Amino acid sequence: MKNALGSVDSVLLLGGRSEIGLAVVERLVRDGARRVVLAARGDAAAIGVRLKDLGAEVLVLDFDAERPETHERVVAAAAEFAGDLDVVVAAFGVLGDQAAYEADPVSAARSMAVNLGGHVSAGLFAARRLREQGHGTLVVLSSVAGVRVRRVNFVYGAAKAGLDGFAQGLGDALHGSGARVMVVRPGFVIGRMTAGMRPAPMATTPEAVADAVAGGLRAGAETVWVPGRLRAVFTVMRALPRAVWRRVPR
Amino acid sequence: MTFLTGWGRTAPSPATLAAPRTTAELAALVAAAPPRGLIARGLGRSYGDAAQNAGGLVVDVAGMEARWSLDPETGVVTASAGMSLHDLMLALVPLGWFVPVTPGTRHVTVGGAVAADVHGKNHHVDSSFGAHLRSLTLLTADGTGHLLRPGDDLFWATVGGMGLTGLVTEASFACVPVETSRMSVDVERTRDLDQTLERMTATDDRHRYTVAWIDLLARGPRMGRSVLTRGDHARREELPRGADPLAFAPAARLSAPPWAPGGLLNGLTVRAFNQAWYAKSRERRVIQDIAPFFHPLDFVDGWNRVYGSRGFVQYQFVVPFGEEATLRRVVSRLSAEGVVSFLTVLKRFGAGTPGMLSFPLPGWTLALDIPVGRAGLAGLLREFDEWVAEAGGRVYLAKDARMRAELLPVMYPRLPEWRKIRESADPGEVFRSDLARRLSL
Structure with missing residues (x-):
């Protein structure tokens, strides 16, 4: 469990291939975490090697965000391996392309099933486990895209808006149980998911997100913005008139 | 659910609290232990998470009928x-x-x-x-x-x-x-760590009770300067005529304020305290009551609150005789880093007991109180853990709130033996604590 100085022993990463998720786990392992479960789709055995080199025991589990009926089993298998789950990082998601979603509404609905629906079942099952433990933090990778949904990526943004609201509500539901939810709202993250895109202002990196998450865990934060000044920026953004907001290019 | 912490007030966790009065009630609680198990809690003086049990049951035994x-x-x-x-x-x-x-x-x-x-x-x-x-x-x-x-x-x-x-x-x-409720105490100051170790080694067996308080913030040639306090139970003839030799009435306790700003104990205030303490400790021989000699901090109820809301960790380790170099290395590192420790205490241990997880072994033990919040503290203490383990020493579990499980078998070589006995006495792990989970005990 989280010790007096804020280090943790065990981490479950839902979305075991997520670049941000792996950066967070690596950071926690460097700070002392020793048991890691990577839950990912398909054969993901190779991704744990680096963490093993850092001294962690790693279990890789099959995890499909689109099959909510399997999520309870994933959380149970993770707990069987790691004991108490000190941190659960829910990092899975797909970005997709807004124009393609508009051309193929079925694919848009499917992305919603991953980016929102999958988090609802996985998050609730993880929260149930944390509540029983009486401790632990569910770290939910939201995005500034969900803080105020923009014309240019509103399918993805709507899922993140839903996820953000879900995570806040879940955090409130866990209040007083010892378990908690930490909502992480990065801006544009330079990495594999955004390869080929021109970085937005105040772009960040998976490592910077990992640092912010580690700091937030130590401090027991409920919300973490990366970079931190996006909190102030979005206070203004939320107040912009619709006519201006719908023209925000990206 | 009640959130509990140890004396260091770090890492709170919620548990159901039960307060049985009789052994029969206690047995009933054990029989109906919840899935997360139970642990006894006395007066909550363990510094870390030894008497916490997140999501489980904590049995408050301090209110049980006294016999x-x-x-x-x-x-x-x-x-x-x-x-x-x-x-x-x-x-x-x-x-x-x-x-x-x-x-x-x-x-x-x-x-x-x-x-x-x-x-x-x-x-x-x-x-x-x-x-x-x-x-x-x-x-x-x-x-x-x-x-x-x-x-x-x-x-x-x-x-x-x-x-x-x-x-x-x-x-x-x-x-x-x-013969009496008083202590015959002598105080001596040393100028540096070498003299501290030397004087303790030379004079320890002349007294039943000895301890050194180290001014950890003194640097350079004064590093490790200490106040040695040594005492014995006073004999009747040492007391003034007419005194009741066995009177024991510890002074009423003061209460620490319910809230103190974090950072109240910082480099400046602790340095001032340490300097004043060293300076006021004139070499002398006095008659003292039991309470101020053994339990000076007990005069302030809840003194642990003075460290502010983030709490503090107490780090106590022992290294065997012959490993003074490790002790010296830790003290000089702490002194160089300017680590703020309000009370740093050095003591020579004698023989240990056969307790499989007992802490003491013949050697030097150092205990320090460090407020949480200092950057790099986790890494520094982890480094010390490694030095201590390598020297054949160990960290005290009743104080620990942050150690990692992996060094435990090195520090406590009889851990496998203890686990076996524990497993046969408690195969279902009814007795569980946050400490046990954190250290995979």
Whole structure:
């Protein structure tokens, strides 16, 4: 469990291939975490090697965000391996392309099933486990895209808006149980998911997100913005008139 | 659910709190243990998470009915485990008996003293609490009571076993006859660490109780300068005529304010305190009451709150004799880093007990209090853990709130043996604590 100085022993990463998720786990392992479960789709055995080199025991589990009926089993298998789950990082998601979603509404609905629906079942099952433990933090990778949904990526943004609201509500539901939810709202993250895109202002990196998450865990934060000044920026953004907001290019 | 912490006030966790009055009620709680198990909690003086059990049951034993008896021929006291050493001193000192071992506070229960195998300023002569035990009554996971004696494996798994073998309900231990309730104390100052170690080694066996307080913020040639305090129970003829030799009435306690700003104890205030303490400690020989000699901090109720809302960690380790270089390395690193430790205490340990997870071993033990929040503290203490383990030493579990599980088998080589005995006494892991989970005990 989280010790007096804020280090943790065990981490479950839902979305075991997520670049941000792996950066967070690596950071926690460097700070002392020793048991890691990577839950990912398909054969993901190779991704744990680096963490093993850092001294962690790693279990890789099959995890499909689109099959909510399997999520309870994933959380149970993770707990069987790691004991108490000190941190659960829910990092899975797909970005997709807004124009393609508009051309193929079925694919848009499917992305919603991953980016929102999958988090609802996985998050609730993880929260149930944390509540029983009486401790632990569910770290939910939201995005500034969900803080105020923009014309240019509103399918993805709507899922993140839903996820953000879900995570806040879940955090409130866990209040007083010892378990908690930490909502992480990065801006544009330079990495594999955004390869080929021109970085937005105040772009960040998976490592910077990992640092912010580690700091937030130590401090027991409920919300973490990366970079931190996006909190102030979005206070203004939320107040912009619709006519201006719908023209925000990206 | 109630959120509990240890004395260091770090890492709170919620548990259901039960306060049984009788052994029968205690047995009923064990029989109906929840899936997350249960752990006994006395007066909450363990610094870390030893008496916490997130999501489970914590059994407050301090309010259980108090029973004690004294055999005036042998000085053997039998006491219920929820009684505090404070209660026992109030009863025993006027009769001319003193507890065999007292830690730096008398507000610990008998059960806690057994579970942590506590030590005091007389360790170099008298070893730890477990060495004085004649028998224990242990309520095990199956709900039955067992009278254990020092020949039993379960006895030495329980002494120092951090409450994980069962609930101690009663203990018998040999007390020490005293002629008075006062201490004859002498104070000496040393100029640096070498002289501290040298003077302690040369003079320790002349006194029953010895300890050194180190000014950790002194640097350069003064690094490790200390105030040595050595004492013995005063004899009747040392007291002024007319004094009641066995009067024992510790002064009423002050209360620390309910809230203190974080950072109140910073480099400046602690340095000032340390300098003042060193300066005021004139070399002298005095007669002192038991309480100020053994338990100076007990005068301020809740002194742990002074560290602010983030709390503090106490780091205590021991290294064997011959490993003074490791001790020196730690002290110089702390001094160089300017680590703020309000009270840093050095003590020479004598022989340990056969307690499988007991902390003391013959060597030097250093204890420091460090407020949480200092950048790099986790890494620094982890480095110390490694030095200590490499030197054949260990960290004290009753103080620990942050160690990693992997060094535990190195520091406590009898851990496998302890685990085996524990597993047969408690196969379903009914007795669980946050400490046990964190360290995979």
